[in-house]
Amino acid sequence: MSIILITGVSSGIGKATAIKFAQQGWDVIITARRKDRLHQIASEIKSVTGSSALPLDFDVQNRNETEQRLNSIPENWKSIDVLLNNAGLARGISAIQDGDIEDWETMIDTNIKGLLYVSKVIMPWMIERKKGHIINLSSVAGKEVYPGGNVYCATKHAVDAINKAMRMDLLEYGIKVTSVNPGMTDTEFSLVRFKGDSGRAHRAYSGYEPLHADDVAEVIYFAATRPSHVCLNEIILTPTAQANAILPIKRTL
Numbered sequence: 014m015s016i017i018l019i020t021g022v023s024s025g026i027g028k029a030t031a032i033k034f035a036q037q038g039w040d041v042i043i044t045a046r047r048k049d050r051l052h053q054i055a056s057e058i059k060s061v062t063g064s065s066a067l068p069l070d071f072d073v074q075n076r077n078e079t080e081q082r083l084n085s086i087p088e089n090w091k092s093i094d095v096l097l098n099n100a101g102l103a104r105g106i107s108a109i110q111d112g113d114i115e116d117w118e119t120m121i122d123t124n125i126k127g128l129l130y131v132s133k134v135i136m137p138w139m140i141e142r143k144k145g146h147i148i149n150l151s152s153v154a155g156k157e158v159y160p161g162g163n164v165y166c167a168t169k170h171a172v173d174a175i176n177k178a179m180r181m182d183l184l185e186y187g188i189k190v191t192s193v194n195p196g197m198t199d200t201e202f203s204l205v206r207f208k209g210d211s212g213r214a215h216r217a218y219s220g221y222e223p224l225h226a227d228d229v230a231e232v233i234y235f236a237a238t239r240p241s242h243v244c245l246n247e248i249i250l251t252p253t254a255q256a257n258a259i260l261p262i263k264r265t266l
C-alpha cells in the first residue's frame with residue numbers, strides 16, 4: 014500500500030490529484046485550511062474510491078500548527094511515499110511599485126515558507142526509510158517572470174531553486190525530487206489572484222482551452238509512478254494555446 018501526502022487539497026490541482034491517486038488504490042493524507050471542504054473531500058474519496066483518506070486541517074503558513082498537525086499523524090500513516098507540496102497561491106497582479114505588502118507576505122509565507130515547514134517534518138521520515146519522492150508544485154512563473162507577476166514569480170522561482178537543492182541534498186538517501194510547472198490551469202487560482210472578481214477570473218480562462226486540474230493530476234501521477242531508478246527532475250506543461258509564461262497574456266485582463 015502506497016501513501017501520498019498532499020497539501021492544499023480543498024480545490025483545484027490538489028483535490029484532483031488526491032482523487033486520482035485514491036482511484037489508483039493509494040492511501041491519501043490530505044491537508045488544507047478549509048476544514049469543512051477538506052472533510053467533505055475525505056468522505057468523497059472514501060465513498061467513491063474505497064481508499065483511506067486522512068484529513069489534516071492546518072494552515073501551512075503557521076509553523077507551529079504545521080509541525081504539530083504533521084507530527085500527530087498516526088505511526089501507520091508515517092511511511093509516506095510521495096509528498097506533494099501543492100499548497101500555494103497568487104494574490105494580486107499589480108506592478109511591483111503598486112503591490113500590496115500583505116499580498117507579498119501571504120505569497121512568500123505560503124509558497125516558500127509553508128513548503129519548507131511541511132518538508133522539514135516529512136524529510137526525516139523519508140531519510141530514515143531511504144525512500145521517498147517529493148514533488149513540488151511550481152509554475153511556468155518559476156521559469157519566467159511576466160508583467161505584474163513580480164512577487165508571485167519570485168516565490169515560484171524560489172520553489173524551483175529549492176527543488177534543485179533538495180535533489181542534491183537528498184541524493185544520498187535515494188529520495189526523488191520533481192517539480193511540476195503548469196501554465197494557465199482553470200481552477201480557483203485566478204479567483205484568488207483577483208480577490209473574488211469572478212468576471213476577471215472567468216476571462217483569464219476564456220477564448221482558449223486552458224489546462225484542467227485533471228490534466229496536471231495525470232502528469233503528477235505519471236511522475237510518481239516511474240520505476241525506482243527513474244526521476245523526472247522538472248516537468249513544464251502548458252495549454253497548447255500558451256507558448257510560455259508570457260504568451261498569451263490573458264491573465265492580465
Ligand code: 8X3
Pocket residue numbers: 151152153154195196197198202258264
Ligand atoms: C499559475 C500559472 O501562468 O498564471 O502559476 O503564472 S500562471
